Amino acid sequence: MTTLADPVPGGRPRDVGRARAQAKDLSTKGVHGVVLAYVDTAGICRVKTIPVSRLASASAWGVGMSPVFDTFLANDSIVSTDVLGSPDGDLRLYPDLDQVVALSAQPGWAWAPVDRITQEGARHPGCSRTFLRRIVTDAAQRHGIEFKAAFEVEWAVGQATAPGDTFVPGTTGPAYSATRQVELSDYTLELLTAFAEQGVDVDQIHPEYATGQFEISVGALDPVAAADRSVLVRQTIRAVSRRHGLRASFSPAVLAGSVGNGGHVHLSAWRDGSNLHAGGDRRYGMTAEAESFAAGVLAHLPALTAVTAPSPASHLRLRPSQWAGVFTAWGRETRETAVRVITGMTGRQDQEANLEVKPVDLAANPYLALGCLIAAGLDGLESAAALPEEITGDPARFGAEEAAARGVHRLPTSLAESVEEFRRDEVLRTALGPVLADAVIAVRQGEFEAVAGLDDERVAAAYRWTY
Structure with missing residues (x-):
């Protein structure tokens, strides 16, 4: 089962300690980097990557990313709405620790899907993973x-x-x-x-x-x-x-x-x-x-x-x-x-x-x-x-x-x-x-x-x- 709770600034209870333990375990397996994966509106999997040593920090405070990716096209052109598509703003990517996995075909790398919240700690209304979690919970x-x-x-x-x-x-x-x-x-x-x-x-x-x-x-x-x-x-x-x-x-x-x-x-x-x-x-x-x-x-x-x-x-x-x-x-x-x-x-x-x-x-x-x-x-x-x-x-x-x-x-x-x-x-x-x-x-x-x-x-x- 996946985590069905929203991320929170500072991390949910026990998340940071758990992430430290996961990072240590991954390091012993030769993992040095973690792929943080999300899918944009066009259906393209976009990623940011972090050193495995930063997993605990990411679980607490996220990793920065622009909201502009929500209006990327498949050819990397950018369109806009009245809310999305500008160069302004920032979001935080939070890895789901339940889904962290070492990648067999990419030695040295692990992978995790992410949820996205605003810098103020609110759900990002353009996050498709958060949307699905909300539908399932409701x-x-x-x-x-x-x-x-x-x-x-x-x-x-x-x-x-x-x-x-x-x-x-x-x-x-x-x-x-x-x-x-x-x-x-x-x-x-x-x-x-x-x-x-x-x-x-x-x-x-x-x-x-x-x-x-x-x-x-x-x-x-x-x-x-x-x-x-x-x-x-x-x-x-x-x-x-x-x-x-x-x-x-x-x-x-x-x-x-x-x-x-x-x-x-x-x-x-x-x-x-x-x-x-x-x-x-x-x-x-x-x-x-x-x-x-x-x-x-x-x-x-x-x-x-x-x-x-x-x-x-x-x-x-x-x-x-x-x-x-x-x-x-x-x-x-x-x-x-x-x-x-x-x-x-x-x-x-x-x-x-x-x-x-x-x-x-x-x-x-x-x-x-x-x-x-x-x-x-x-x-x-x-x-x-x-x-x-x-x-x-x-x-x-x-x-x-x-x-x-x-x-x-x-x-x-x-x-x-x-x-x-x-x-x-x-x-x-x-x-x-x-x-x-x-x-x-x-x-x-x-x-x-x-x-x-x-x-x-x-x-x-x-x-x-x-x-």
Whole structure:
């Protein structure tokens, strides 16, 4: 479990002593530096690093950082809102001591996610990790509900020696093939070793569909820890890839016209240790609350795409009949619907039943994505929203009239359209708060304006190695 309390100037009780003990232990393991990681509004993991000897000081007083990073674009240009984007001000980064881990593939380094507070000791309203923690805490207090979540991580392996920013696959085997696994056997074995040493439980790692693509699935955790883990997993993949002369692309569209990289979210709601998605009297064992939660996610999906698929490259991936889930529809084990109901294996439903949300990629800030998905689901739960009829097969087969009758609608086909849906969604904007909601709008606008006039291949190239 992650720390669910806000940082305070001077440190929470026992934090400084604990940080000193951690620093001493890390030093005995040969660790000299600590990566302090956060994810900006554009979905880029930004870092500051400190000597391990400064960990106790960071836990007490934080590490300085400008608020301007909340309005960075993926290409490092800066946009602004009425609050964010100026050169003024300072924030303090506070490492979560529960999540400090020595990095197996980066000897001498440890890693920790951070929360950000103002110099006056208040929550920074633009901190996405703080936002997710608040959403989770409020759900527990208001509804007695806790969540488990996990992100799938897909990436394309390229040759690091390829000229410029081109993509040359690091493996030639077919999709899901033994050939691909054998060709990169040492690489994936080092990944498994690194994850084990870092305490990341891996469910599976395997070749995927697209050229040079792999996927890793990891165990579910509370939402804040799940978002942290997604960031750590990608940090590890990048480092191991470099050690093998490879390069990892997490971009939604590595190549235009090809199946891209997803970052599907698995999410389940629990009360008093019981999974609300199993053992109920509704469809496929869902409880009434689980159905309404799923209905809330479906209802807000058009606006959610501004958070879960936030890059111009995202819309190169969000194409029908490619298992990307581009229609407002749900189904049991239906991989073409935006929300896939997973019931789990017989005898394991009470542990495995969950919702998979498919129009999510790894350009998304995982804290924003999970927080907004939970806010959308809770809106459905609070209003006892009705889950519409199930859709089987590919929703793309429906004509316009039949699709409308079934309540099946195409998700936004551009980032500009997603932003307009987000502007109209009061539930999501209220959940985020005005500072963070305005940052989402400003950054998304900046992204689609930055690639205006580019064809699909040039858009894919612009974001190929960014995330």
